[in-house]
Amino acid sequence: MVKAILLDIEGTLSSISYVKDVMFPYSKKKLKQFLEENRENEKVKQIIKQVEDIEGKKLSLEEVAQILEKWIDEDKKVTPLKELQGLIWKEGFESGELKGHLYEDAYKKLKEWKDKGYQLYIYSSGSVGAQKLYFSHSEYGNILDLFSGHFDTKIGNKKEQKSYEKIAKEIGLKPEEILFLTDNPDEVKSAEKAGMKAIRIVRPEDSEYIQDFPYPQVKNLEEVENVVKL
Numbered sequence: 001m002v003k004a005i006l007l008d009i010e011g012t013l014s015s016i017s018y019v020k021d022v023m024f025p026y027s028k029k030k031l032k033q034f035l036e037e038n039r040e041n042e043k044v045k046q047i048i049k050q051v052e053d054i055e056g057k058k059l060s061l062e063e064v065a066q067i068l069e070k071w072i073d074e075d076k077k078v079t080p081l082k083e084l085q086g087l088i089w090k091e092g093f094e095s096g097e098l099k100g101h102l103y104e105d106a107y108k109k110l111k112e113w114k115d116k117g118y119q120l121y122i123y124s125s126g127s128v129g130a131q132k133l134y135f136s137h138s139e140y141g142n143i144l145d146l147f148s149g150h151f152d153t154k155i156g157n158k159k160e161q162k163s164y165e166k167i168a169k170e171i172g173l174k175p176e177e178i179l180f181l182t183d184n185p186d187e188v189k190s191a192e193k194a195g196m197k198a199i200r201i202v203r204p205e206d207s208e209y210i211q212d213f214p215y216p217q218v219k220n221l222e223e224v225e226n227v228v229k230l
């Protein structure tokens with residue numbers, strides 16, 4: 001019997017393109033102004049220093065901004081960029097300029113499942129801090145109360161069986177009492193290996209069905225109950 005539902009965010013509850021088409025352009029648009037306004041902030045000073053270290057020379061604020069913008073375009077996974085984007089997004093969510101996207105069916109089913117007594121948990125590669133920021137400033141308002149807990153990659157890689165075993169232990173349930181929903185096929189397999197029930201969410205906007213996939217695939221959260229009784 002399912003007692004808890006563990007959920008991925010991107011591609012499952014929210015659209016993948018939101019990050020690509022809204023959050024990244026937002027961080028790029030705000031970058032220079034943010035650096036100028038916060039140049040005396042200790043964290044920002046460290047970020048600037050890290051960029052200079054990577055480039056191997058002293059840089060003007062203008063040059064730092066140009067380099068960071070270029071890294072956004074190239075989708076570079078570098079720490080100073082990630083940290084600065086985190087700060088910019090925080091300001092954006094808190095000011096209300098950014099609102100965390102959620103598919104309508106996701107919001108509706110989360111509320112319904114919560115009301116029915118299921119515990120809801122999030123497992124995302126975005127940090128727990130970023131997850132909380134996102135759900136407390138979502139398109140449906142502050143929905144943080146829906147969740148009983150949050151996990152990120154600190155508990156382990158999302159593609160490893162062990163991570164799901166650890167999460168079950170943390171939640172205090174047997175793996176078979178937990179239903180995991182994600183768009184990523186490897187994550188489905190790892191959760192299943194750990195003993196959880198897992199369903200792949202295949203949003204037509206974000207992904208495609210895989211032929212002969214050994215586990216159930218449905219196109220949104222409304223359809224989950226066609227596959228598992230809740």
Ligand SMILES: [Mg+2]
Nearest residue numbers: 008010011183
């Ligand atoms: Mg995902």
